[in-house]
Amino acid sequence: MAEIEKKNPSSRRDFLTAGGTAxxxxxxxxxxxxxxxxxxxxxxxxxxxxxxxxxxxxTNPPYPPRQMPKPxxxxxxxxxxxxxxxxxxxxxIKIHGFLYNKTLPxxxxxxxxxxxxxxxxxxxTAEFHTIHWHGIQLANEMDGVPLGTQWPVxxxxxxxxxxxxxxAGTHFYHCHNMTPLHVQAGMFGALIIEEKNNFLKxxxxxxxxxxxxxxxxxxNMVEVQMNEMMKSMAAMEKMAESSxxxxxxxGRMMGWFRDKRAxxxxxxxxxxxxxxxxxxxxxxxxxxxxxxxxxxxxxxxxEVRIKSGESIRVRLINAGAMPHYMHLHGHDFxxxxxxxxxxxxPIKRNTIPVFPGSTADIIIHGTNPGHWHFHxxxxxxxxxxxxxxxxxxxxxxxxxxxxxxxxVPDIIAVNS
Amino acid sequence: MKRFFILFIFLxxxxxxxxxISAHPMPIPEDPSTEPQIELNGAGIATMDVGxxxxxxxxxxxxxxxxxxxxxxxxxxxxxxxxxxxxSFTIGTLTVDQAAAGTGSPLFLNQxxxxxxxxxxxxxxGLTDNPAAHLVDFPTLRxxxxxxxxSPLNPYxxxxxxxxxxxxxxxxxxxxxxxxxxxxxxxxQLIDTVDAGSDPGVTSAGFNFEYRGPPGxxxxxxxxxxxxxxxxxxxxxxxxxxxxxxxxxxINLKPSVTNLVDLxxxxxxxxxxxxxQFSSVTDSFQADYNAMALSLRYLHSPFGKPASQxxxxxxxxxxxxxxxxxxxxxxxxxxxxxxxxxxLIGQLLGQWRSAALEAVQSPGVGFEQIFQVGLDxxxxxxxxxxxxxxxxxxxxQHQYIPE
Ligand SMILES: [Cu+2]
Numbered sequence: 089m090a091e092i093e094k095k096n097p098s099s100r101r102d103f104l105t106a107g108g109t110a111x112x113x114x115x116x117x118x119x120x121x122x123x124x125x126x127x128x129x130x131x132x133x134x135x136x137x138x139x140x141x142x143x144x145x146x147t148n149p150p151y152p153p154r155q156m157p158k159p160x161x162x163x164x165x166x167x168x169x170x171x172x173x174x175x176x177x178x179x180x181i182k183i184h185g186f187l188y189n190k191t192l193p194x195x196x197x198x199x200x201x202x203x204x205x206x207x208x209x210x211x212x213t214a215e216f217h218t219i220h221w222h223g224i225q226l227a228n229e230m231d232g233v234p235l236g237t238q239w240p241v242x243x244x245x246x247x248x249x250x251x252x253x254x255x256a257g258t259h260f261y262h263c264h265n266m267t268p269l270h271v272q273a274g275m276f277g278a279l280i281i282e283e284k285n286n287f288l289k290x291x292x293x294x295x296x297x298x299x300x301x302x303x304x305x306x307x308n309m310v311e312v313q314m315n316e317m318m319k320s321m322a323a324m325e326k327m328a329e330s331s332x333x334x335x336x337x338x339g340r341m342m343g344w345f346r347d348k349r350a351x352x353x354x355x356x357x358x359x360x361x362x363x364x365x366x367x368x369x370x371x372x373x374x375x376x377x378x379x380x381x382x383x384x385x386x387x388x389x390x391e392v393r394i395k396s397g398e399s400i401r402v403r404l405i406n407a408g409a410m411p412h413y414m415h416l417h418g419h420d421f422x423x424x425x426x427x428x429x430x431x432x433x434p435i436k437r438n439t440i441p442v443f444p445g446s447t448a449d450i451i452i453h454g455t456n457p458g459h460w461h462f463h464x465x466x467x468x469x470x471x472x473x474x475x476x477x478x479x480x481x482x483x484x485x486x487x488x489x490x491x492x493x494x495x496v497p498d499i500i501a502v503n504s
Numbered sequence: 505m506k507r508f509f510i511l512f513i514f515l516x517x518x519x520x521x522x523x524x525i526s527a528h529p530m531p532i533p534e535d536p537s538t539e540p541q542i543e544l545n546g547a548g549i550a551t552m553d554v555g556x557x558x559x560x561x562x563x564x565x566x567x568x569x570x571x572x573x574x575x576x577x578x579x580x581x582x583x584x585x586x587x588x589x590x591x592s593f594t595i596g597t598l599t600v601d602q603a604a605a606g607t608g609s610p611l612f613l614n615q616x617x618x619x620x621x622x623x624x625x626x627x628x629x630g631l632t633d634n635p636a637a638h639l640v641d642f643p644t645l646r647x648x649x650x651x652x653x654x655s656p657l658n659p660y661x662x663x664x665x666x667x668x669x670x671x672x673x674x675x676x677x678x679x680x681x682x683x684x685x686x687x688x689x690x691x692x693q694l695i696d697t698v699d700a701g702s703d704p705g706v707t708s709a710g711f712n713f714e715y716r717g718p719p720g721x722x723x724x725x726x727x728x729x730x731x732x733x734x735x736x737x738x739x740x741x742x743x744x745x746x747x748x749x750x751x752x753x754x755i756n757l758k759p760s761v762t763n764l765v766d767l768x769x770x771x772x773x774x775x776x777x778x779x780x781q782f783s784s785v786t787d788s789f790q791a792d793y794n795a796m797a798l799s800l801r802y803l804h805s806p807f808g809k810p811a812s813q814x815x816x817x818x819x820x821x822x823x824x825x826x827x828x829x830x831x832x833x834x835x836x837x838x839x840x841x842x843x844x845x846x847x848l849i850g851q852l853l854g855q856w857r858s859a860a861l862e863a864v865q866s867p868g869v870g871f872e873q874i875f876q877v878g879l880d881x882x883x884x885x886x887x888x889x890x891x892x893x894x895x896x897x898x899x900x901q902h903q904y905i906p907e
Contacts, residue, residue: 174903182905184898308889315896322720336762341808
């Protein structure tokens with residue numbers, strides 16, 4: 089039997105703390121911040137640790153994806169559910185969302201490369217959901233695409249996902265049922281696979297490790313569509329209580345067909361597909377009004393903290409539908425990973441594009457004490473309901489800024 | 505600081521000059537306007553009517569008319585308020601009977617109302633639906649097709665416009681518990697077409713209670729809605745006060761998403777009048793009576809989308825103190841949906857009146873029969889949407905936003 093370590097993913101914040109402690113335990117407890125500061129810099133003439141070598145086979149899964157766990161292999165088990173909850177983006181702006189473990193984003197899952205991940209996913213809503221493991225090289229059946237690789241998970245059903253944590257790097261997970269609505273409604277979270285040989289640490293001596301999940305929402309569209317959806321799903325549940333009504337409910341009503349031929353024959357007998365202009369009117373498009381980092385908009389975003397001389401790793405995950413261009417004031421940083429994979433050569437930049445579905449890891453050196461803005465430079469996204477400043481903006485905050493003589497008042501502005 | 509002050513003055517001046525062109529200043533002209541949510545609501549209906557019919561004061565017998573009565577258009581503006589409530593204003597109009605105007609179809613203002621609502625209550629003030637007249641909406645082609653059976657009658661109506669019974673000036677508050685039980689308390693200034701020119705002020709007061717089934721279960725649970733109410737009308741001074749009691753509801757006889765059969769029923773009783781004979785049509789709105797309406801409807805929705813509907817409505821009315829004043833009616837109504845909100849419609853309407861009632865309501869025609877065929881078009885469009893409806897699944901089933 090494989091060894092199972094059962095964890096209960098709690099809030100994202102707890103995960104950050106847990107992750108930070110695990111990674112930095114020895115250092116945080118063993119050294120003073122001054123000592124920490126001294127570790128950072130490579131001395132002149134010191135040899136740079138070797139960087140990743142190019143291999144045409146680097147896209148191959150490190151382990152065969154269709155393997156099952158063998159005795160002795162470690163399985164990390166998580167319970168994740170989805171329920172309808174209220175989430176506050178900024179004071180005064182609350183939404184009904186589909187939330188994994190009642191948080192937005194869902195809990196961060198952090199596991200060592202090559203070990204196993206077992207997720208017991210329970211749906212506590214009337215709507216159908218799944219979890220898709222974005223960027224993971226797993227068995228097809230575990231990919232979480234409803235009506236593609238699995239039946240969608242219904243109310244009070246539990247679907248167990250099992251896969252090996254590969255490839256290493258920054259990934260995420262999200263619902264793949266009615267994706268445009270469900271992801272906006274909150275169904276996404278970070279999935280961090282820690283490298284077996286973390287040579288980024290050897291090169292950059294980074295200590296703290298932050299995850300920033302970027303997303304946006306059209307709160308009006310989500311409220312309207314979620315209501316429509318939940319209303320019809322509630323109706324379906326009610327129908328399921330009666331055998332006569334059950335008979336009326338069939339795949340055709342849902343817009344589900346066995347194959348293309350069944351779809352065509354339904355059309356021949358009067359079925360009007362939901363995308364027809366006669367059913368939709370003008371196509372409704374999302375008009376995003378709130379832009380979030382880890383589920384919050386500025387000024388409620390959490391600051392990224394650093395000390396002078398410290399290096400930090402920031403993992404940016406774009407779980408939304410718009411590209412975001414994260415710009416850091418007063419610093420250059422190293423772009424080291426894209427979609428979890430280490431770049432052939434790091435790129436020095438001050439603005440990093442993160443495209444929908446992509447992740448990017450950057451290393452920031454604490455070289456310029458102060459409180460520095462870190463925000464999407466596509467400035468439409470630095471607004472709350474159209475009002476600047478807000479949205480996808482946070483601060484790189486030096487914990488020792490004041491000690492080092494930088495006197496930055498701690499101002500919160502919600503209007504300019 | 506000084507710079508900001510100058511800027512502020514400049515902005516204030518700009519704002520004032522912009523406002524100068526508006527029709528009427530806001531109570532606080534310094535506060536710039538925030539774009540409200542705009543809702544446009546319309547229902548167009550036109551039919552070819554043939555048959556035998558008559559109306560008060562007219563002598564029409566055999567008819568063949570193009571009927572565009574009851575086409576309506578209303579516009580609302582809504583705003584989310586500082587405390588999370590919703591404020592809105594609606595203005596609306598509909599076309600009324602040709603008979604009322606001689607030629608053409610004049611417009612009748614049926615909505616000019618302000619509304620304030622929060623989670624547990626709603627207040628409205630202005631011209632709008634008579635709260636006693638809309639407990640059950642029957643599936644006839646037009647809201648006023650069988651109005652003398654389906655609405656408590658307005659003793660201030662001269663009988664020219666059926667809208668007199670359906671709309672009024674209202675001051676009302678409705679409390680609700682979990683968006684399920686509604687208690688409405690109101691006073692009304694009923695439309696007075698009898699004493700045109702005089703202004704009787706508030707003429708009616710009442711309350712009603714209504715239960716509404718959960719959103720999403722409209723076609724699935726046995727009782728969809730049910731309620732009752734009481735209205736006291738301070739009628740024409742010579743007749744004293746009139747009391748109206750009404751109760752009704754909608755039940756799903758065969759709950760179904762594809763083949764629904766439902767039943768509407770409503771009873772009305774009016775008492776307290778001293779009238780024992782009719783000398784005008786208005787008298788028939790003032791005398792004590794009992795009325796009952798029943799409607800059986802079949803709605804066919806293949807693939808879960810409404811495609812066609814057929815409804816049979818039966819109604820009866822009996823005057824208590826006036827002899828020879830009974831009436832029965834039947835409506836057979838068919839609707840074939842051609843697309844979203846657009847229908848081919850047809851209806852057979854028959855109403856029999858005994859002599860005393862015939863004399864004032866349909867002189868010369870004891871048994872009115874009308875066959876109607878036509879088209880309708882309904883729409884409801886929201887622009888600049890930022891306020892969801894209040895009675896939604898999520899607000900109902902989960903925490904209400906905003907609290
Ligand atoms: Cu989902």
